[in-house]
Amino acid sequence: MAQPNAEPVEDYDYESLPPNFSLLQNMTAGxxxxxxxxxxxxxxxxxxxxMQIINPTSSTVGSGVIQATYRMASTEGILSLWRGMSSVIVGAGPAHAVYFATYEAVKHxxxxxxxxxxxxxxxxxxxxCATIASDALMNPFDVIKQRMQIQNSAKMYRSMFDCAKYVYRKEGLAAFYVSYPTTLSMTVPFTALQFLAYESISTSMNPTKKYDPLTHCLAGAVAGGFAAALTTPMDVIKTMLQTRGSATDPELRTVNGFMAGCRLLYQREGARGFFKGVKPRVLTTMPSTAICWSAYEASKAYFIHHNNTNAS
Structure with a gap:
């Protein structure tokens, strides 16, 4: 005898976000x-x-990603490659929870x-819309992360909290948000391009819009790499603004906005300077966006399936 409640469990529409997929579950997945x-x-x-810092004195900056990684690990220790990650862990969870909650709400x-x-x-x-909301929360954590990533930061900051106190004491609250407009000039087109490419590629590969890990992974990687390459110039200026407080160059320390950063960068390094670090940016973004979309879609599929199973 057929069970009357079996049909909804098997035939849920993954992409339509049914009412029993709660805001909390969506934020948890994000x-x-x-x-x-x-x-x-x-x-x-x-x-x-x-690589993106103007006139770097760092001996770890090489001509390529592999060479730079080896130099940094050999001169500062292997753990230096992960210095500042605690700031990302603390900030990325809440920021991405807001990010995906906003994304799903606006799309709906x-x-x-x-x-x-x-x-x-x-x-x-x-x-x-998602990136405007999440960047407002994430920007201070990103400033701390980049300050801890530069050479000799271990001598200045013992932890992310120590770094935050130092920046606030020396430069004030504005230091955590001086790069926010520039960040948005990068992340808004980046996210719009990424989501547009992701939705287009995933729809083309998976017209039924059922949960498909391979589709989400490949679409996320291609979309992320495409968007990252096109928005690298804004990322270079963002790095300049977020690390200016630790610079010894007086002209660099006085840069206070996107246009001022563009003028100084062009003056010092020409048009090529706007694409510094494009290779590691794409190399970072492709797998990270693949992981991000795969993790999000897997979590979303789990919660929807779990909720439908309980409902039956």
Whole structure:
């Protein structure tokens, strides 16, 4: 005899986010995805930060990612590649929880969760709104992370809390947000491009929009790498603004915004300077976005399936 409640368990629409997929579960999935994304590729992110600093004195900056990684590990110790990761762990969870909660809410309002229909505008708008909200929370943690990634930071800061106190005491609260407009100039187009590419690629590969780990992984990687390459110039300026307080160059220390940063960078290094660190940025972003989307989609699928099973 067939069980009357078996059908809804097998036939749930994964992409439509049913009512029993709660806000808390969505935020939990997003937090898990964010921490997994940032921690997995953190050492390459540290190399990218070193490469993007203007007039670096660091002996760890080499001509390539492998050479720079070897130099940094051999001169400062292997653990230096993970210095500052605690700030990412503390900030990435809440920031990505807000990120994915905003993404799903805006996409739902714009009709982007309708099964079998592709909504590129809803995907791009949802991604832009999500990053504005999450970056407001994450920006101070990102400043701390980058300060701890530069050479000789171990002599200045014992921990993320020590770094935060030092920056606040020397530069004030504004130091944690001086890069926020520049961050948004990078992350809003980055996220819009990434979400647009992700939704387009995943819909093309998986028209039924059922949970498919391979699709989410490949679509996330390609979308992330594409968006990262195009937004590298803004990332270079962001790094300049977030690390200016530790610079010895008086002109660099007085840079107070995106346009001022662009002028100084072009004056010092020309057009090529705007793409410093593009290789490690893409190398970091492709697997990290693949991990992020895979972790998020897996968590979302688990919660939806778990809720439907309990309901039956």
């Amino acid at each position: 937090a898990f995805a964010g921490i997994a994304e940032h921690c997995a590729m953190y050492p390459i992110d540290a190399i990218k930060t070193r 309002v714009m009709g982007g969760n309708q099964a079998g229909v592709h909504h590129p505008l809803a995907a791009a708008t949802s991604g832009a």
